[in-house]
Amino acid sequence: MGDGRGLDVGEHIVLQDLEEPAALWELGRPGALSRQAVADVCGPGLVSLEARGFIEVRCFESWPEPWDRGRPVTGDELLAESRRVERWSDNPAGTHLAAQITEAGVPYL
Secondary structure (H helix, E strand, O other): OEOOOOOEHHHHHHHHOOOOOEEHHHOOOOOOOOHHHHHHHHHHHHHHHHHOOOEEEEEEOOOOOOHHHOEEOOHHHHHHHHOOHHHHOOOOOOOEEEEEEOOOOHHHO
């Protein structure tokens, strides 16, 4: 199921909340049945959007922080992290992952 612009449901949900940088726990549907459901839908969307160059994902010691203080997270690391339910929880242990839309992704907002 897509949105008519070549995005799947998970990609659409991630992008709709990215008018400004956001931690993963700020993304997804507030009324979702569980954070596991959010991770199951949004995780693959997050990875796909990053691979297509529509978003950038970074790791931060705390959130919010200036974007340039984060370490880029890509590829296999992003794939593994996006599957962790605690990354999508509003009480993540340790570091925070955050996403920001790129110029290539702006037309999909």
